[in-house]
Amino acid sequence: MLLKVDNVSVSYGAVEALKAVSLAVSGAEIVAVLGANGAGKTTLLKAISGLVPIKSGSILYDGQKLHELPAHVIARLGVVHIPEGRKVFATLTVEENLNLGGYGCAKEEVQKAKARVFQLFPVLKERRRQLAGTLSGGEQQMLAIGRGLMRSPKLMLLDEPSLGLAPLLVDQVFATILQINKDGVPILLVEQNARKALSIANQAYILEVGRIVLAGAARELAADERVRQAYLGGVTYERRLRAKESRATGNTPDPRG
Amino acid sequence: MRLLGKRPTWLYKQPVRWAFLAATIALLLSFPFWASRYWIDVGFYVGLYALLGLGLNVILGEVGLFNLGHAAFWALGAYTTAILNVRLGIPTLALLPLSALVAGGCAWLISSPIIHLRGDYLCIVTIALGEIVRLVLINNPAGLTGGPNGVIGIARPVFLGHVIRTPLDFYFLVWAMVALCAFALRQLQRSRIGRAWNYIREDEIAAEAMGVDVRSLKLLAFVLGAALAGLAGNIFAAKMRMVSPDSFTFMESCLMFCIVLLGGMGSIPGTILGAALVVLFPEIFRPVAQYRLLFFGLALAATMYFRPGGLWPRRRAVEFTAGRAARP
Ligand SMILES: Nc1ncnc2c1ncn2[C@@H]1O[C@H](COP(=O)(O)OP(=O)(O)O)[C@@H](O)[C@H]1O
Ligand SMILES: [Mg+2]
Numbered sequence: 276m277l278l279k280v281d282n283v284s285v286s287y288g289a290v291e292a293l294k295a296v297s298l299a300v301s302g303a304e305i306v307a308v309l310g311a312n313g314a315g316k317t318t319l320l321k322a323i324s325g326l327v328p329i330k331s332g333s334i335l336y337d338g339q340k341l342h343e344l345p346a347h348v349i350a351r352l353g354v355v356h357i358p359e360g361r362k363v364f365a366t367l368t369v370e371e372n373l374n375l376g377g378y379g380c381a382k383e384e385v386q387k388a389k390a391r392v393f394q395l396f397p398v399l400k401e402r403r404r405q406l407a408g409t410l411s412g413g414e415q416q417m418l419a420i421g422r423g424l425m426r427s428p429k430l431m432l433l434d435e436p437s438l439g440l441a442p443l444l445v446d447q448v449f450a451t452i453l454q455i456n457k458d459g460v461p462i463l464l465v466e467q468n469a470r471k472a473l474s475i476a477n478q479a480y481i482l483e484v485g486r487i488v489l490a491g492a493a494r495e496l497a498a499d500e501r502v503r504q505a506y507l508g509g510v511t512y513e514r515r516l517r518a519k520e521s522r523a524t525g526n527t528p529d530p531r532g
Numbered sequence: 533m534r535l536l537g538k539r540p541t542w543l544y545k546q547p548v549r550w551a552f553l554a555a556t557i558a559l560l561l562s563f564p565f566w567a568s569r570y571w572i573d574v575g576f577y578v579g580l581y582a583l584l585g586l587g588l589n590v591i592l593g594e595v596g597l598f599n600l601g602h603a604a605f606w607a608l609g610a611y612t613t614a615i616l617n618v619r620l621g622i623p624t625l626a627l628l629p630l631s632a633l634v635a636g637g638c639a640w641l642i643s644s645p646i647i648h649l650r651g652d653y654l655c656i657v658t659i660a661l662g663e664i665v666r667l668v669l670i671n672n673p674a675g676l677t678g679g680p681n682g683v684i685g686i687a688r689p690v691f692l693g694h695v696i697r698t699p700l701d702f703y704f705l706v707w708a709m710v711a712l713c714a715f716a717l718r719q720l721q722r723s724r725i726g727r728a729w730n731y732i733r734e735d736e737i738a739a740e741a742m743g744v745d746v747r748s749l750k751l752l753a754f755v756l757g758a759a760l761a762g763l764a765g766n767i768f769a770a771k772m773r774m775v776s777p778d779s780f781t782f783m784e785s786c787l788m789f790c791i792v793l794l795g796g797m798g799s800i801p802g803t804i805l806g807a808a809l810v811v812l813f814p815e816i817f818r819p820v821a822q823y824r825l826l827f828f829g830l831a832l833a834a835t836m837y838f839r840p841g842g843l844w845p846r847r848r849a850v851e852f853t854a855g856r857a858a859r860p
Contacts, residue, residue: 350743364735365734375731379743
């Protein structure tokens with residue numbers, strides 16, 4: 276097991292955001308954690324990357340107790356957290372943002388990693404001298420992912436990469452995630468866009484108000500009646516999907532909206 | 533607004549920068565030879581506040597830590613020099629590094645438990661610290677600080693057999709220090725440490741998640757900034773030949789804060805310009821003495837309105853506002 280989260284609880288004062296959550300990521304798979312707003316998805320990723328302290332339980336990564344390490348050490352172990360809302364450094368250029376992703380690495384390594392990122396996201400190469408704050412939402416998401424790739428991650432924690440993106444861009448971002456995973460990076464993906472996430476994940480967990488209520492292979496969950504009702508929009512959604520496929524244009528409105 | 537807010541980007545072209553630097557150095561070097569003793573003294577104070585501003589700029593400008601108690605570290609440097617010189621007879625100039633060390637060391641002790649505080653919380657705690665240090669000095673612990681009267685009779689510094697005594701001597705002493713520090717800080721700005729400081733200022737959480745050791749780097753900035761204030765304290769003590777608690781009031785911390793904000797956060801030339809303005813302002817407005825603070829407040833408010841990045845912002849800030857303007 277690469278990552279093993281065992282009975283982890285996290286509280287913000289009186290609010291218990293995670294209640295004895297357990298999950299695991301192995302080998303080179305994509306594991307999705309699905310849940311509505313406020314379910315505790317972000318908190319889960321923050322707990323793993325050391326940005327919030329856990330109250331009880333343990334987080335093991337490659338034999339190390341992550342919950343006892345400070346965040347910057349965890350990042351240097353290769354656990355890369357790509358935060359919600361993109362969080363690029365708006366006042367730095369695209370290239371400087373990428374350099375920051377390789378903070379603490381050797382110069383040649385940074386150069387090599389940058390070439391890889393530019394290959395994956397040609398648009399970032401075009402805009403390398405532009406300030407990150409002036410990029411579009413989709414470009415900022417690509418930059419955030421690219422910045423995470425700079426450290427040659429051994430585990431990538433992705434927080435709602437599709438948040439606030441147009442449907443076409445969502446497809447693009449998910450295709451990239453799949454590509455990164457194929458290149459050998461295990462990914463823990465947190466999403467509200469359940470259909471998309473289930474379509475690329477191997478394993479999935481459903482988080483509801485701080486608790487894991489369902490877990491299993493992504494394909495099985497996608498077929499599960501409860502999941503379809505609660506997260507895939509049930510019958511209405513299926514109908515819209517069919518309408519979309521029959522029209523076969525990319526211009527359908529965002530199914531969630 | 534339009535006219536004043538326009539960014540003169542040509543100011544940042546390399547040859548213009550060099551020419552400007554050369555002109556400034558020429559002015560600073562020749563100034564004492566045509567100015568009166570009085571104005572040389574004013575020039576000394578510009579240098580002194582530039583030194584204090586450069587220290588605070590590391591903390592406030594580079595890392596974005598709101599420190600409104602910087603005068604405390606200045607006081608620690610000054611008292612270290614005063615006490616050790618008067619009691620033990622250690623030469624004043626030899627105490628220069630020690631004053632920096634004491635101020636920096638105390639900063640480390642004081643800031644370790646509070647460095648995780650954010651924004652205004654840190655601000656309030658540093659105000660309290662500044663006051664605590666001042667009150668301790670007034671209360672004359674172990675008879676060391678001389679209470680409200682302070683410590684008197686500090687020996688003149690001697691540099692290579694030359695006694696530093698005239699305003700001219702002190703003018704050169706302080707500006708040599710400013711030049712040295714400005715150069716060193718500029719190198720630091722461009723190093724990995726400097727970049728990490730700026731990342732922390734922009735977004736602490738994201739920086740931490742990228743593997744930046746936020747806590748240690750914040751502490752380093754605090755200690756370094758305080759050490760510079762300690763240097764300034766040593767020179768100040770040597771110049772005044774006495775130290776007393778009322779030189780290190782909350783108002784002084786506020787002035788240093790203004791210097792950094794006025795000049796431009798994280799900008800070394802900006803900080804020096806800010807120091808010049810803050811020191812020269814009361815001199816220029818001496819005829820309307822009782823309205824001085826009013827004018828000062830107005831000037832600050834106007835700067836914040838017309839040039840929110842400061843009078844001489846760091847190059848980065850200029851580009852950013854330009855970029856934003858292009859994308860309304
Ligand atoms: N810093 C915080 N302080 C207090 N409560 C918080 C904080 N961050 C999150 N919460 C609460 O914890 C719960 C889980 O939040 P979060 O992990 O952000 O959910 P999600 O990412 O699934 O939308 C929510 O009820 C939220 O209000
Ligand atoms: Mg979230």
